[in-house]
Amino acid sequence: MASYSLTTLWYERQRYVPGVLAVAFSALLIALQVGLLLGLFSITSIPIDHTKADVWMGAPEVSSVDLGRPIPEGRLARMAYLSEIKRCEIYLQGFAFWSKPNNGGSELCMVIGSHLSPDSLGKIKELTPEQCGLLAEEGTVIIDKSDEKKLGVEIEKKAEISGYPVRVVSTTHGLPSLAGPYVLCSIATARKCLPVWKDNTTTYVLGQCRNRQDAPKVVKQLNQYKDVLAFTQDEFSKRTRLHWLLRTKAGIALGYAAALGLLVGAVVTSQTLYAATVASLREYAVLRALGIPRWRIAFMVVSQSFWIGIIGIALALPAAYGLAWAVEYFIRVAIVALPWWLLSAAAAVTLAMALVSGLFALRSLRQIEPAMLLR
Amino acid sequence: MIDDSLLTPALQGVHLSRSFGEGETKTTVLYDVSIELFSGQITLLMGPSGSGKSTLLAILSGLLHPDSGTVMALGHDLWAMSDLERERFRLRHCGFIFQGYNLFNALTARQQLEMVLRWGEGASAGEARRRAEEMLDLLGLAKKAHLRPTELSGGEKQRVAIGRALIKEPNFCFADEPTSALDWKAGQQVIELLRSAAHDRGATVLVVAHDARIIEHVDRVVHMEDGRLWQQEEHEAREPVLHTLKQAR
Known part of the structure; x- marks a missing residue:
């Protein structure tokens, strides 16, 4: 036939x-x-997919990684006490206005502040150890090469984020953005750039499990608290993409x-x-x-x-x-x-x-x- | 002793009538026609265009419903059957050859025959191939089994069409103008194959044709005109079965 x-x-x-x-x-x-x-x-889910955290914990209403709200830094303790957790740390991410040099106008950008040590959970994998060293200096940032023109800067040029002066010390490659260019920096710099995130607050608490398979169990335990919302890396990545798919x-x-x-x-x-x-x-x-x-x-x-x-x-x-x-x-x-x-x-x-x-x-x-x- | 099957018609049409159209446009093409066809016999149905011979063939073969009358085939009332039963009857007992060869352009001569066995009888690929090759050998087309219709002559294509009709070894073989598109040499080959189907295999063969040269190759000739049978000739010398029949009567 x-x-x-x-x-x-x-x-x-x-x-x-x-x-x-x-x-x-x-x-x-x-x-x-x-x-x-x-x-x-x-x-939109690059901050999740390009980092090493197994568990993300943020504000209860969070629907996408870029829409995190401040939560008390002390929430970190809840995660740290869990036996399945190997390490955990804070992570700041939020929208801010980038003022181009020489009154060149402003642009919405996404500031990401993370620890910069080699085993940091929130550090974007595109950052090299040398670049992490450069970011240790407060007021320094790294942007993606593809966003240089949009942000009106290049390496060693200065700009302002929410009125705070920053200097571009290096660029990454292959880190595209949708809502606003990613601006990578240390926790200390991020706090200056994101005035809403006062001292002792964080956007997310990131956790790494001793055994990655335990992540869902950790999430379940953390979600017993009503003042936070936790996800596995995969869940939060999908939630973020779905949010953008539906919102747009x-x-x-x-x-x-x-x-x-x-x-x-x-x-x-x-x-x-x-x-x-x-x-x-x-x-x-x-x-x-x-x-x-x-x-x-x-x-x-x-x-x-x-x-x-x-x-x-x-x-x-x-x-x-x-x-x-x-x-x-x-x-x-x-x-x-x-x-x-x-x-x-x-x-x-x-x-x-x-x-x-x-x-x-x-x-x-x-x-x-x-x-x-x-x- | 005379075999009863020689006395009983294999196919019998009784008081067959058929019209087309309605009202003022109604045209009657068959008027109360009765005919008997016997196994092992090749019958030629002749007549001018529009005389109703193709309509009679269609009714006798279970392709066209008569307005009135009955068709008894192998003891079964063909038009009392359901469509499905009649379809199964045709599958089991009927072979058809038409004026156009109506072969699938994409398929080889062997595949044209295999298709009937595989789709009709559910034969395995191996069995269908073996039987198709045997039939093509019988038709003198063994060396052309792999050729497609565009690579065959008109006579060869008609022989493939005959093979397709006969490969099921049917009790009835209906041929409508099977030689009209062929030269006489190829036409003769086709008629001889149909004669062989009747005489060697015992099939009941009905051929509709215009060509008077066919007459001497058949056992019996039936003339039609204006929807009526008006003359039947039998060729005793060519058909021992018929000869026996006549003696018995």
């Missing part, structure tokens, strides 16, 4: 090309759109675009199969005259739709990787995320679309009438 479908597809490939391309287009559109969104919103309504736009892509793919595939079946109506009519059941012919059409789906997906996935690579190559930022589950989901949805198209094309079989061969 499959061999007849594949043989027909290959021999009459010119007839089926539009369907295959439509499926490939749909799969590519879904993979790249979702991948782009995932990649874009993974930027980007998910709705994504849904519409993906649905449109699927619809176009379904219509073209269905019409391709319909036309191909109609072109072979007389041959199918002979089979019907010979008593071949209608479902066998229907199965052949659906089987063709399956193979059109498989071939389309086989074309789309390498193309998705190629385009993601091209974006990364030209923009220098890995902005399209293509995890295996996304590619699998895109393939599954597209294949289902192809099969449904095959089912719609079955209406052509109603035209099969063996007696027409005798007219």
Whole structure:
């Protein structure tokens, strides 16, 4: 059965090309759109994903890592007393206004203040030991190379954050931002830049477990207190990305675009199969005259739709990787995320679309009438 | 002793009528036609265009419902069956050959035959291949089994179509203008194959054609005109089965 479908597809490939391309287009559109969104919103959880903490504890209402509120520094003790915790520390993060030098205007930035020791939990992994040494000096900050122009500075230039003078001592690479450029500094500098965070307050308490598998247990224990909210690293990362996805309504736009892509793919595939079946109506009519059941012919059409789906997906996935690579190559930022589950989901949805198209094309079989061969 | 099967018609149409259209546009193409066809016999149904011969073939083969009358095939009332039962009857007992070859462009000669066995009987790939190759050998197409319709001549394509009709070893074989698109040499080959199906395999073969040259190759000729049968000729010398039948009567 499959061999007849594949043989027909290959021999009459010119007839089926539009369907295959439509499926490939749909799969590519879904993979790249979702991948782009995932990649874009993974930027929002960089402070979580690029650090070593297993557990994050913040204010009760926190919905995203960038929306942390001050909590008393003393909350650290709650975590420190837990036997599963190996070490814990405070971490400051908040939005602030960056004033460009020479009255060049201001820009919203995201200040991140962490301990800078080699085993620090809140230190972004892009920071080298040398850069950590430079940040030890109060009033020094590091920004990403890609944000230099936006912030109107370069290395050794001075600016102000919330009226506090800072000096850029180095730059990182590959640390893109969405809401505001990341400004990395020490805890002491961050306190100056974030006046809302008075002494003895922190945005988060970060913890490292003796055994990483204990993180959910630690979180459960910490969440018994109603004045804090704790997450594992993975939970908080997902929560942050989901918050951005929903808050920006980007998910709705994504849904519409993906649905449109699927619809176009379904219509073209269905019409391709319909036309191909109609072109072979007389041959199918002979089979019907010979008593071949209608479902066998229907199965052949659906089987063709399956193979059109498989071939389309086989074309789309390498193309998705190629385009993601091209974006990364030209923009220098890995902005399209293509995890295996996304590619699998895109393939599954597209294949289902192809099969449904095959089912719609079955209406052509109603035209099969063996007696027409005798007219 | 005469075998009863030689006295009993394998296929019998009784008082068959059929019209197309309604009201003022209604056209009657068959008027109270009765016909008997016997196994091991090849019958030629002749007549001018529009005489109703293709309609009669369609009704006798279970493809077109008559307005009135009955068709008894192997003792079963064909038009009293449900659609599914009739479909199964055709699958088990009927082979068809049409004027157009109606072969799948993408499939080789062997695959055209295999498809009928695999889809119709659920035969395994190996068995279907073996039987298809045997049939193609019988049709003189063994060396062309791997060729597609575009690589075959008209006569070869019609022989593949005959193979597709006969590979199930049907009791009935219906052929509608099987030689009209062929030159006489190829046409003769086709008729001889159909004769062989009747005489060697005992099939009941009904051929609809215009070509008078076919007459001498068949056992019996039935003439139709204006929806009525008006003359039946039997060729005794060519058909021992029929000869026996006539003696028995």
